[in-house]
Amino acid sequence: MRSNEYSDKEIAVFNGLAELLKQGKNLYNIKVSEIAKAANIGKGTIYDYFDSKEEAIYMALLYYLNTEMTKIVIEVEKIPFFKDKIYRLLDTIEENIESKSSTLKILLSAVDIGSMYNLIEENEKLIDLFMEYAGRILSSIINSGEKEGIIAETNSPYYKKSAIRCIFIGFAQYVNHKDCYKDVSVDVAKDVAYTQLIKILR
Amino acid sequence: MRSNEYSDKEIAVFNGLAELLKQGKNLYNIKVSEIAKAANIGKGTIYDYFDSKEEAIYMALLYYLNTEMTKIVIEVEKIPFFKDKIYRLLDTIEENIESKSSTLKILLSAVDIGSMYNLIEENEKLIDLFMEYAGRILSSIINSGEKEGIIAETNSPYYKKSAIRCIFIGFAQYVNHKDCYKDVSVDVAKDVAYTQLIKILR
Amino acid sequence: MRSNEYSDKEIAVFNGLAELLKQGKNLYNIKVSEIAKAANIGKGTIYDYFDSKEEAIYMALLYYLNTEMTKIVIEVEKIPFFKDKIYRLLDTIEENIESKSSTLKILLSAVDIGSMYNLIEENEKLIDLFMEYAGRILSSIINSGEKEGIIAETNSPYYKKSAIRCIFIGFAQYVNHKDCYKDVSVDVAKDVAYTQLIKILR
Amino acid sequence: MRSNEYSDKEIAVFNGLAELLKQGKNLYNIKVSEIAKAANIGKGTIYDYFDSKEEAIYMALLYYLNTEMTKIVIEVEKIPFFKDKIYRLLDTIEENIESKSSTLKILLSAVDIGSMYNLIEENEKLIDLFMEYAGRILSSIINSGEKEGIIAETNSPYYKKSAIRCIFIGFAQYVNHKDCYKDVSVDVAKDVAYTQLIKILR
DNA sequence: CATGAATGAGGGTTCATTCAT
DNA sequence: AATGAATGAACCCTCATTCAT
Numbered sequence: 001m002r003s004n005e006y007s008d009k010e011i012a013v014f015n016g017l018a019e020l021l022k023q024g025k026n027l028y029n030i031k032v033s034e035i036a037k038a039a040n041i042g043k044g045t046i047y048d049y050f051d052s053k054e055e056a057i058y059m060a061l062l063y064y065l066n067t068e069m070t071k072i073v074i075e076v077e078k079i080p081f082f083k084d085k086i087y088r089l090l091d092t093i094e095e096n097i098e099s100k101s102s103t104l105k106i107l108l109s110a111v112d113i114g115s116m117y118n119l120i121e122e123n124e125k126l127i128d129l130f131m132e133y134a135g136r137i138l139s140s141i142i143n144s145g146e147k148e149g150i151i152a153e154t155n156s157p158y159y160k161k162s163a164i165r166c167i168f169i170g171f172a173q174y175v176n177h178k179d180c181y182k183d184v185s186v187d188v189a190k191d192v193a194y195t196q197l198i199k200i201l202r
Numbered sequence: 203m204r205s206n207e208y209s210d211k212e213i214a215v216f217n218g219l220a221e222l223l224k225q226g227k228n229l230y231n232i233k234v235s236e237i238a239k240a241a242n243i244g245k246g247t248i249y250d251y252f253d254s255k256e257e258a259i260y261m262a263l264l265y266y267l268n269t270e271m272t273k274i275v276i277e278v279e280k281i282p283f284f285k286d287k288i289y290r291l292l293d294t295i296e297e298n299i300e301s302k303s304s305t306l307k308i309l310l311s312a313v314d315i316g317s318m319y320n321l322i323e324e325n326e327k328l329i330d331l332f333m334e335y336a337g338r339i340l341s342s343i344i345n346s347g348e349k350e351g352i353i354a355e356t357n358s359p360y361y362k363k364s365a366i367r368c369i370f371i372g373f374a375q376y377v378n379h380k381d382c383y384k385d386v387s388v389d390v391a392k393d394v395a396y397t398q399l400i401k402i403l404r
Numbered sequence: 405m406r407s408n409e410y411s412d413k414e415i416a417v418f419n420g421l422a423e424l425l426k427q428g429k430n431l432y433n434i435k436v437s438e439i440a441k442a443a444n445i446g447k448g449t450i451y452d453y454f455d456s457k458e459e460a461i462y463m464a465l466l467y468y469l470n471t472e473m474t475k476i477v478i479e480v481e482k483i484p485f486f487k488d489k490i491y492r493l494l495d496t497i498e499e500n501i502e503s504k505s506s507t508l509k510i511l512l513s514a515v516d517i518g519s520m521y522n523l524i525e526e527n528e529k530l531i532d533l534f535m536e537y538a539g540r541i542l543s544s545i546i547n548s549g550e551k552e553g554i555i556a557e558t559n560s561p562y563y564k565k566s567a568i569r570c571i572f573i574g575f576a577q578y579v580n581h582k583d584c585y586k587d588v589s590v591d592v593a594k595d596v597a598y599t600q601l602i603k604i605l606r
Numbered sequence: 607m608r609s610n611e612y613s614d615k616e617i618a619v620f621n622g623l624a625e626l627l628k629q630g631k632n633l634y635n636i637k638v639s640e641i642a643k644a645a646n647i648g649k650g651t652i653y654d655y656f657d658s659k660e661e662a663i664y665m666a667l668l669y670y671l672n673t674e675m676t677k678i679v680i681e682v683e684k685i686p687f688f689k690d691k692i693y694r695l696l697d698t699i700e701e702n703i704e705s706k707s708s709t710l711k712i713l714l715s716a717v718d719i720g721s722m723y724n725l726i727e728e729n730e731k732l733i734d735l736f737m738e739y740a741g742r743i744l745s746s747i748i749n750s751g752e753k754e755g756i757i758a759e760t761n762s763p764y765y766k767k768s769a770i771r772c773i774f775i776g777f778a779q780y781v782n783h784k785d786c787y788k789d790v791s792v793d794v795a796k797d798v799a800y801t802q803l804i805k806i807l808r
Numbered sequence: 809c810a811t812g813a814a815t816g817a818g819g820g821t822t823c824a825t826t827c828a829t
Numbered sequence: 830a831a832t833g834a835a836t837g838a839a840c841c842c843t844c845a846t847t848c849a850t
Contacts (some may be wrong), residue, residue: 009831028230032824034834044826054823112351158386159394162372166398169375170368180333183844184360192361196368200398211814212821234841244815308846413810432634436845439813448813448847457845535786562790563798566776570802573779574772584737588764596765600772600806615835636819639837648836653821 006063010049013187014060027057039079069133076137077122082144086164086197089137090171091189097175138164151201163200167193208265212251216239219262229259251343261329271335278339284346284353288399292373294390299377340366353403366403369395410467414453414571416443418464427582431461437488465530466512473537479543486555494575494594502581542568567604573595612669616655618645623666633663667732675739681745688750688757692803695743696777696796703781744770759808769806773799 006014016039020030033055052057072092079085087143124148138161146150153158174181175177208216218241222232234255238245252258274294281287310386339365347353352361373395383391410418420443424434436457440447454460476496483489542565549555553563575597578585583595613618622645628758632648642649656662678698685691744767751757777799780787787795798806 017244031822036833043824043834044832045830047388047825048831101352125376127379131379141271156394158383159398162376162391162394164399165375167370169371173371174364174365177333181360189360189364192358196361196365196402198404199402202401233839238816245841246816246843247814250813254842420685431739440812447813447845448811452740452810456836458744462842482815530694531783548755560798562795563802564788566795566798567802569779570772571774574768577771578768581733581737585764593764593768595763596768600765600769603808604805637818642837649820650822650837656836659820769837 007049008057009020009039009045012041013046013056015039017057017060018064030057031073033121035068058126062129065126065129065133069112069130071135073133073140077140080144080146082141083194085141085144086167086194087190089141089168090193093168093172094186094190097172134165135161136181145201154202160201165198167197167200170196209251211228211241211247212241212261214243215248215251215258216262216265218243219259220266260328261385264331266337267328267331271332275338275342279342282344282346284350285396287346288369288390288396292325292341292395294393295374297372297378298372298386304350309369336367338365347403350398357403362403365399369399369402372398411453413445413449414463415442416445417453418461418467419443419451420445421461421464422468434461462530466533466589467539469533472548473534475481477540477544479539481544482604484548486545487598489548490598491594493545494597497558497572497576498579498590498594519565531578538569549605554602559605564605567601571601571604573599613655615645615647615651616665618647619652619655619662620666620669621645623648623663624670636663644757653708664732669733671735671739673735679739679746680744683746686750688747688754689800691747691750692773693796694799695747695774696799697749699774699778700781703778740771741767751807756804761807766807769803773803773806776802 016037017030019038019109020034021027023194025034031044033043034105035053035056036046039046039056046056072089075086076085077091077097078090141164142151142157145160146153157164171189173188174184175186178186184192215237218237218239219232225276227236232255234248236244237258238248241248248255248258252261270361274291278287278290279293281290288333322373343366344353344362345357347362348355357365373391374387375393377388380388386394405446407447415594417439420439420441421434424438425431427439435445436450439457440450443450450460453468476493479496480489480492483492494522531579545568546555546564549564559567578588578593579590582590588596619641622641622643623636625644626640628634632639638652639649641659641662642652644651652659652662656665678695680699682691682694685694706792748757748763748766748771751766752759761769777795780790780795781792784792790798
């Protein structure tokens with residue numbers, strides 16, 4: 001999925017939308033006129049490239065999901081060691097949730113939200129796409145873990161995948177509700193996550 | 203938080219809203235006239251009890267969060283044994299996610315969605331309230347686990363809580379995306395979750 | 405037109421309405437609920453005595469027009485001398501325009517406004533009624549003026565009446581836009597009015 | 607205040623509103639959809655040029671007050687002689703009150719009515735503007751009257767102005783309530799007005 | 809008789825979409 | 830191709846009126 005599959009105007013719309021979301025606008029109140037302005041194009045132009053506002057938003061989410069997840073997948077696949085992969089992803093999760101301007105964060109909250117528009121079917125595609133990327137990341141991690149003898153190969157594939165997924169989601173929850181855990185630093189939370197993961201997978 | 207804190211009309215609005223959500227209407231497109239119709243009251247009556255559509259929706263979410271979570275907390279606290287508690291909650295998660303008509307499911311997806319309206323602050327309250335209930339459930343589980351010697355008391359409170367939370371969220375993910383795991387039955391997924399939990403907590 | 409032609413509730417509505425107008429509420433935005441509250445009766449009760457909000461307002465205007473104008477007519481008719489009559493009316497005009505709480509002032513501005521509601525026909529009645537009272541006042545004045553030899557009887561009845569009317573309206577204009585005439589005191593304005601009147605009628 | 611300060615659409619709204627008023631619609635019940643229809647534009651377009659219905663109405667009143675009063679002022683200032691000025695204005699008053707389609711008549715009744723909307727402050731501006739135009743007309747008349755020796759210069763400025771104003775308002779009253787004076791023709795009423803004026807000013 | 813809770817028609821305003829330029 | 834002025838359907842909310850108590 002290369003960006004040059006999209007025209008300049010489409011990219012402009014995607015970026016304009018991302019910009020608005022970063023500024024705190026929420027996806028549900030967003031107006032076409034705002035998108036057009038943020039994209040520096042005329043309102044009518046959006047309708048030359050998209051059939052509706054909803055489609056434009058959906059395409060933007062899709063674009064960013066691909067862009068951002070591809071970056072992460074590539075990055076993780078480049079890291080040779082299990083532990084480094086895990087910590088890199090914990091860092092990524094932290095950054096993306098903490099940062100107001102993380103397109104991924106917006107995406108992740110948007111994914112479930114897509115249903116707001118009558119794009120439920122399309123929404124499924126977004127989720128599936130995300131799962132696909134997640135699958136690739138999990139595979140890469142399991143690969144390393146097994147090579148390094150950290151993961152007991154007797155565990156079922158589901159067991160292994162769900163274990164890793166759980167740990168990441170658990171950490172994401174921590175970051176999301178950090179203020180509920182004032183006595184737990186981020187580094188401690190990461191170490192806890194890693195320790196738990198090791199225990200499960202052994 | 204007893205229901206008789208609310209007037210009949212308020213309850214009617216809450217139920218009407220739940221009804222609509224169960225029917226697949228989504229929270230973002232919902233119209234006041236639909237709510238009124240579903241609640242079997244006049245449109246204007248809503249405004250005798252709530253200041254705005256948004257407030258009505260927020261109050262409904264709050265009401266159901268309290269109602270449903272209270273039920274679950276009470277149920278869990280009545281169960282004496284660790285393992286039974288875990289399996290009961292796994293069942294609850296399964297039921298709530300599977301069932302189109304689960305108000306809790308709607309709630310959980312709505313909670314993060316509440317931000318759509320300009321009730322972000324109120325939305326925080328909803329999340330905090332959920333976290334509070336979740337905390338009570340976790341405490342009850344940990345209590346049993348420690349009594350029964352399943353949970354090593356040397357683990358930090360955060361370690362214990364996050365472990366349990368992770369496992370539940372992980373299972374919720376499974377149920378949500380069941381079709382991605384066609385070779386894994388629900389019972390297997392539950393057993394995996396329990397096994398993982400035991401491993402982490404030991 | 406004695407007040408005992410009206411029931412207590414009707415009087416309550418009239419007074420409530422007057423109260424609201426004195427408080428600066430304007431006749432066009434006034435709500436039935438406000439009238440009911442000001443009248444210390446239930447909203448529904450108004451409909452036991454009036455067919456509609458508009459009718460209630462119209463009846464109140466009529467009531468006050470009668471009440472206030474009757475007072476003025478009686479007062480003027482009691483005064484024996486031409487000059488005193490004129491000055492008494494100039495005083496009355498001043499008081500009524502100056503005072504925020506003058507029901508007559510409200511009435512006079514309301515009279516032309518009555519057309520707002522679809523009571524144009526009724527509005528005509530209000531104006532006619534006012535003209536009738538005005539006619540009695542003018543007659544009384546002319547009577548005195550002629551007896552005292554201030555008014556030349558050779559003038560036509562229209563000439564005489566219009567002269568007096570003009571002078572009063574002119575003074576009313578002065579009071580209404582007093583801030584445009586900062587160098588003219590009220591007493592001077594009254595004297596000017598009287599002087600002009602004498603000149604015309606002679 | 608030239609009309610090209612306004613866009614075509616604004617003028618269309620002004621004219622549409624005037625049209626509606628001429629048709630007997632009253633300012634208080636007027637609907638945005640009616641204005642739009644009368645202006646031959648879409649309802650939404652009004653909101654591209656005005657912030658609210660009230661603002662649109664206020665701007666229309668302002669526009670017509672300026673337009674109509676400017677016309678009258680220019681006309682009067684062109685007339686060289688005192689008597690002709692007076693009779694011209696009496697004619698103008700007659701025409702404007704008689705004609706259902708006089709925008710000025712509508713304006714004058716609207717000016718005091720403006721208070722209905724919450725534009726009381728703006729309403730003041732309208733009245734002040736009217737007074738300003740009226741002041742120019744009075745000055746022009748007095749100027750001629752003094753040159754021609756009709757007005758005794760010993761009279762105070764207020765005396766002179768209020769005299770003229772009174773006469774005009776008095777005549778306006780006659781026209782407004784013509785049916786109360788069935789034995790007085792318009793021409794007689796004008797002559798009476800002029801005679802009275804001469805008497806006062808001498 | 810008196811009430812005020814309930815109603816729903818109605819209207820101001822917004823904003824996605826169109827289309828003439 | 831690109832625009833943004835214009836549109837009008839849609840929807841939230843108000844408030845005059847009703848009617849069960």
